[in-house]
Amino acid sequence: MTAYLNGQFLPLEEARISPLDRGFLFADGAYEVIPVYRRRPFLLDSHLARLQRTLDGIALPNPHTAGEWNELLQRVIADSAFADQALYLQVTRGADGKRDHAFPSAVSPTVFICSTALVAPSAAQREFGVAARRAVDNRWLRCDLKTVALLANVLLRQQASDAGCAEAILLRDGLLTEGSSSNVFVVKDGVLATPLRDHRILAGITRDLVLELAAQQRMPCEVRDISDAELRSADELWLTSSTREVLPITSLDGQPVGTGRPGPVARQMYDWYRASREQATSSADV
Structure with a gap:
């Protein structure tokens, strides 16, 4: 498998960095995970724009233009054994003496x-949904930056995994923020809602697409603070992320969400999402 590191394309197992790299020492860096379907990256421009926002937020100059990034990413995609991929890119401040x-x-x-093989939700997860548990959001206050400083997210996700859950749903001061590695949507009485986009959450690329699709299809949608009580009384809950796409949560803290099965709003949104994805990644020049 071919990787790219500092100007070289080389086998992944041969890639090496200095132990003084600031990404290793301080988690001083940014990253993106970009889904690839049929060797075509999905929503690449949005991912590169978010990378730029994160680099600006940590005062790290972007080492490449959008065109240069595209050329590098396309080379790694082409050299991968998989048609559907999870493309990972990371920029750190580098190694000092x-x-x-x-x-x-x-x-x-x-x-x-x-790049690695894209692991999408299973057919069973699509059919029956996944379990989640609530947890206190104890992360730092710049969750809008997609940095490699993910230890708090890792610990929260591990707590969920230890409890047999797919995700930890996070609350700060009694308000929903996001999942440990996802954004969260709530449905109540046919109205879709998701938390405000501010420093408390990462502006998910899939989150933004869901909001765009909801607007296009005239689905009632609100972006606002969501209380713990609203979370626990929702008719439907969803996770969204680049690799999980739109995935229903059907159990929260061991209690069924709504009917305990994926709801009609989630199914409709996933159909719209899939159609958008197929249109963007099925061009004849693949």
Whole structure:
């Protein structure tokens, strides 16, 4: 499997970075995960725009133009054994000659790209939904930046996994924020709602597409604060992310959500999502 690291395309198992790389020492970097279908990246421009927002947020100059990123990513996609892929790219501030919290003055960023097989939700998960549990959102206050500092997310997700759940649904000050690795939507009486886009959540690419599709199809939708009580009394709950797409939550803290099966609004949205994805990734020039 071919990876890209700092100007070189090489086998993934041969890729090496310095132990003084600031991504390794301080989690000082940004990343993106881009779904690829039929060797075509889905919503690539949106992912690169979010990467730019994160790099701006951590004061790290973007090492490549959008065109250069596209060329690098297309090479890794082409060299992969899989038609459907999860494309990973990461930019760190690079390696200095010493460990120091302050930014180094003259180092080159570390750029890494690799691709693995895209693992989509199973047929059973689509049919029956997944379980989730609530947890206190104890992460930092810049969750809008997609940085590699993910230990809090990892611990929250592991707590959910240990409880037999697919995701941890996070609450801060009694309000829904997001999942440990996803955005969350609530449906009540046919109205779709999701939390405000601010520093408390990551602006998910799939989240934004769902909101766009809801607007196009005139589905009632609200972007606002959502209380814990609303979360627990929802008719439907969904996870959204680039790899999970639109995935219903049918059990929360061991209690059924709505009827305990994926609801009609989720099924309709997934159909719209899939149609949008197919249109974007099925061009004749693939």
